[in-house]
Amino acid sequence: MREAPAAGPGGVWVFGEQEEGRLHPVVPELIGKGRELADRLGLPLAVPVFGRGAEAAAREALAHPVDLAIPAEDPELWIYSPEPYAARLAGLAGERRPEIILAGATAIGREFLPRAAVLLKTGLTADCVGLEISPDRLLRQTCLSFGGNVMAAIVCPGRRPQMATVRPRVFRPAEKGGRGGRLETAPPAAGPPAVRKRRLEWLPETAGGADLAGADLVVAGGRGMGGPKGFALLERLARRLGGALAASRAAVDAGWAPPDRQVGQTGITVRPKLYLAFGISGAAHHLAGMADSDRILAVNRDPGAPIFSVAAWGLAADALEVVPALLRELGE
Amino acid sequence: MMEIMVCLKQVPDAAEVRVDPATRTLMRQGVAAMVNPFDLHALEEGVRCRERLGGGRVTAVSMGPPQAAEALREALARGADAAVLLGSRVFAGADTLATSRVLALAAGKLAPGLILAGKQAIDADTGQVGPELAAWLDWPLVCYVAKIREISPARAVVERRLDSGREVLEVDLPAVFTVIREINEPRLPSFKGRLRAKKAAIPVWDERELGADPAETGLAGSPTAVAEIFPPPRRERGEMPTAGTPAEAARLLAGKIRECRPA
Secondary structure (H helix, E strand, O other): OOOOOOOOOOOEEEOOOEEOOEEOOHHHHHHHHHHHHHHHHOOOEEEEEEOOOHHHHHHHHHOOOOOEEEEEOOHHHOOOOHHHHHHHHHHHHHHHOOOEEEEEOOHHHHHHHHHHHHHOOOOEEEEEEEEEEOOOOOEEEEEEEOOOOEEEEEEOOOOOOEEEEEOOOOOOOOOOOOOOOEEOOOOOOOOOOOOOEEEEEEEEOOOOOHHHHOOOEEEEEOHHHOOHHHHHHHHHHHHHHOOEEEEOHHHHHOOOOOHHHEEOOOOEOOOOOEEEEEOOOOOHHHHOOOOOOOEEEEEOOOOOOHHHHOOOEEEOOOHHHHHHHHHHHOOO | OOEEEEEOOEEEOHHHOEEOOOOOOEEOOOOOEEEOHHHHHHHHHHHHHHHHHOOOEEEEEEEOOHHHHHHHHHHHHOOOOEEEEEOOHHHOOOOHHHHHHHHHHHHHHHOOOEEEEEOOOOOOOOOOHHHHHHHHHOOOEEEEEEEEEEEOOOEEEEEEEEOOEEEEEEEEOOEEEEEOHHHOOOOOOOHHHHHHHHHOOOOEEOHHHHOOOHHHOOOOOOOOEEEEEEOOOOOOOOEOOOOOOHHHHHHHHHHHHHHHOOO
């Protein structure tokens, strides 16, 4: 194993993902964790922010305990695309030599950070749920693999920066309160990369699973809901509670719910504050996509069903009978 | 004639893998190996592109141990025209950077107009190899492709899903696309395909064949290392009150929901 390089003088970086001048909710979470790591290492914390509205978002970042915000608003960064974003992040990192770069494990972060890692010829760990500084001053990155059955601690001993994408909603957002951090606009890149891709349309969408992945409350159904009628009841329940509807693979395969509602290993991973499971037995494939929820309440006929091994509270009852009664109870 | 390269990974049925709590090693004995489910969608899309273009060749490529040839045989049975195993002792222990490096060298030899891969593998779940492959090649990358609307040898129009919407992009080829499940329904292997796959010779490309620098492959070429593996914390089995009638059950549950409901 190589000797660990000297700590990067650029400090700890948190990528400031933003849209129209507003930071993505994961950014304050990463600032909170990044601050802790930077303090452990005695290094500054910086937030590069790209795209149209970057300066406004950079000011928002400086309302948190951040030492430096680096907005870049070059025209090729206006519409997100992995090639210019990766080139810009790697370019800045090459000049300023950060020790660590963190980004949210969002669709964007998971797409362009790998490209930046190749440009920097360094390591990248995906979708981390834990970050700490080890006694030998390495970033110890914890992630889940094998559908959540295995946790692994990953280190990047010999190259810099150490890079990680971090799962949203794992870390507590940083307290508000700046520390008089500076704003330093990045000069435009010398040679913007060739354009080999053009956006023809952008269709904003809240349906189609996007609402599900970030939901605080999920109402999920499985085979025990009996059919499309059972799912119509769950949809009413989800609306009543202000939650998102989800389904097990069995229910999706049966055609009772559309594929973009599927939670599990080959579907969407969710981590809501409250997950209500109705008629879901809890196959390992399903648990892989929801077992990290803060609170799980389950209703299933079979008291021995594996769903009850992850549920904080459960009822051995027929979900198809309980859901209509619950709708009445909630005064729908 | 367009060459279409499809990246496949042989994975264990991830839901069945556990950590031995005593030795802290993976217990994967008896766990079935399979083609990463997302990659089957990439393969299907490759075959459909070939059909739409009225010709071309789909080559399935996998880096892995000798037994990964089985995954490539399945790809042949499901419609791939050719398959190559990227195999060598020096490739072992690769992280995503070293894996994508070897795949990029294979792409250099095959000269595809399009590379397709699943959005992630279900074992390590990184989703990094496709994007890193595009980076080594300096090709455009589109992840989470839900539909290929148009394809010609020079360009493609694709729809992909981001967190807050759907984006339609025109992309110059060659490019790398990673696909999500909704893109298609993979066909099952045909009987004829199975026979052909059984008989097919699968070439193995090693570091010499690929002109790979061993320092960039396998353990030596991997910046990251696994320091430790361990089982996730166990949850205690929750409380399970006895429910009487559905109405009683609903009352109990409604109370619990009010108590736990996010503000």
